[in-house]
Amino acid sequence: MTDPVNNQPVLGGLRQWFDPEKQPTVGRTPDYRFSLANERTFLAWIRTGLALIAGGLACAQFLPPLPVAYLREVIAIALLLLGGMVALRAVDHWARTERAMRLGRELPGSKFPAILAIVVAAGALLLVVAVVIKAVE
């Protein structure tokens, strides 16, 4: 049995991004306040993504060349990749939540916030180590 909320085929998932309620029309229209709350959550994630993108661009333009070759560019690209991923994950989660609300199901859970937190923390730790090694040398 496939779960229509979580086990969408890839194309169906993409279609769901653009039409979360019409593939096919399922369930009942939820109270618009719930839909707007879902939309604000999406926007908060988009701002997170935009902040990561802005951070990547700022790294590339404002950091002096770092002692390790291309480290500045690697940091910038990593932040840009993270930002893009956050944006795409945000719309996917928005569509799945919208659908779950229409069907009266449990809202989809997500490991993404935890993964993002761990990735950002690991990146920060790596940079701290790099700075300490440079200072000791």
Added chain:
Amino acid sequence: MSPDPGASAERTRMAWRRTGLSATAVGLLAARPAFRPDAGVPAWLVAATAMFGWVALIALAYRRSYALGRTPPQPARRAVPVYALITAALAALGGLVVML
């Protein structure tokens, strides 16, 4: 009952506006290399594309704000995925900015 219980339409409108401000920061940072004295055609093209994406994001937010002003407010549809895809495209464009 108030026409907008919990002010959810107004809060959503303001969330769109905040997001637009973040998009403005990204657009300006992406366009910045075009203003260097040694900037060439690639930097100009990147800046033009970034500005185009920024205008699209702001326009989407305005359209969405209009739909939120109706009673009852209309839930979002296309605006959300299009906004996210343009944001992802800006991230890709940022990659070009770093490479140039």
